[in-house]
Amino acid sequence: MSLILRRDVCATDTPDGMVLLDEATGRYWQLNGSAALVLRTLLGGAEPPDAARALRAAHPRLTPERAADDTASITGALLAARLVVPT
Numbered sequence: 001m002s003l004i005l006r007r008d009v010c011a012t013d014t015p016d017g018m019v020l021l022d023e024a025t026g027r028y029w030q031l032n033g034s035a036a037l038v039l040r041t042l043l044g045g046a047e048p049p050d051a052a053r054a055l056r057a058a059h060p061r062l063t064p065e066r067a068a069d070d071t072a073s074i075t076g077a078l079l080a081a082r083l084v085v086p087t
Contacts, residue, residue: 003042003075003084011039020083029083034059038074039084048075 005011008024018036020029031039037058041051052067062070078084 001042001075001086002045002047003039003078004087005043006083006085009083022081022083029081034070035074038071039078042075042084045087048072051075 005020006022008022010021010023012019012021013036014030017033018031018039020031021027022029034055037054038051041054042048046054048071049068052064052071055067055071056062056064059067079086
């Protein structure tokens, strides 16, 4: 499941990751580098297993299971906050 940002959400890269602004509510979310990597990968049309592999490539000490769990957790949090929608 690749993702797109909801129409009212804008993203800005930061030195440490990314900031998301929900323009409808005025709320900000700050993503660390790992969460930003996962989101960028999914926004690029990739699927969660691809994002988990990208996460492992960036952090070689992660096990495949942990990378998959972290990817699922990040994706779930973004969906729950209604910042993204599946494509």
